[in-house]
Amino acid sequence: MRAAPALVAAVAVAALTGCAVPAIDSSSASCATTTVAGLVPTNGVHVGVNLDWGQQLLADYSVQLGRRPAVTVSFTDFPLAPDDERNMDDAVDQIAAEGGMLLLTLEPREGLATVTDGVAAALASRLDGYNCRGVPVIVRFAHEMNGSWYPWGQQPDDYVAAFRRLAAAVHAGAPGSAMMWAPNYGGGYPFTGGRHGAVPGSIDAAAIDTDGDGVPTGADDPYAPYWPGDDAVDWVGMSLYHWGDAHPWGENEVPEPGKFVAQLTGEYGGLGGDDRAVPDFYGIYGEQHGKPVAIPETAALFAPGHGGADELTVKQAWWRQVFAADVPGQLPRLAMINWFEWDKEEPEIGGHIDWTATSDPAIRAAYRSDLPEWALWATPPRTAPPA
16 A cells, blocks of 8 residues: 655654564664564564654654554655655654664656666665664565556566565665565455556566466466565565455445455455455465565555444454464464554545554554554664763
């Protein structure tokens, strides 16, 4: 999902406790960074937030939640313009003060061809500077590339080439940063009707026609054509929301039990349709490929004024699945979950959706109460003692 870019501001440290995300002494004269492997928890799951930077400071969100997010997500156009660089710097300032890591979502809105060797190398150099400040970065490049709604969508060959080019630069130039491959959930693939769907008869359409019947359909694999390779990918992730039960979206509907795990593992057949032809994302890319699995974005749709179930019932039914006590046992390679904390216009319904879990005091209290024991939070940054 697209989170509109906004200016951010640096903030002071809030006095909260946390645990689990490796803390780095940013006052050290040498650049000691967490390794890529060190970003993967040995027990528990990093829990974070897709923050609306234009509306809220990270420190304020931490106070509201009563915990420091292990991961904070930021979206930016790519290649970086000067405003993008300033926004990234400000986001890193906030994370450096609060602790945790940055999940940096890069959006090549002018096309995948803009991701040149020089652009990739410049980003790696910037990330290395962030790492040396004590902020690990996971780069989510051109997310939801299997969708038809982004300019980089459904171009598997060009996407793989651009991902590998960027991964090579990041791995060589920013050892404290990692690469995440993150398609959209495959239910509804190939998402016919989007502005950026593969053109019938094109090379791209042929590449995503994995069953060779001459046309992309729901029988084709929504993930495999876009896979960049084990050497390029450090993490795998999936955008996984409860939008409701059926298109057109906009009704406030309670998710049925078991939906979250079933969709992630290719076993979903329920009120939203029979998606059991969709491959087991978790099993293939987490277990078989041996990668840590992330849910970089999740939330449950609530459309104010649209009737149906009430806000708490809808959202709590979803987060109680996502944060269920037995989730780490069912999905031992699951390593990150980030709530989408935005209230924003959604073109799919022609109105605004409140995806947030903390903006309303009553919803926030319920969310805080339901956060699981296995959740891992950021460790406050260490600073040098006074001279």
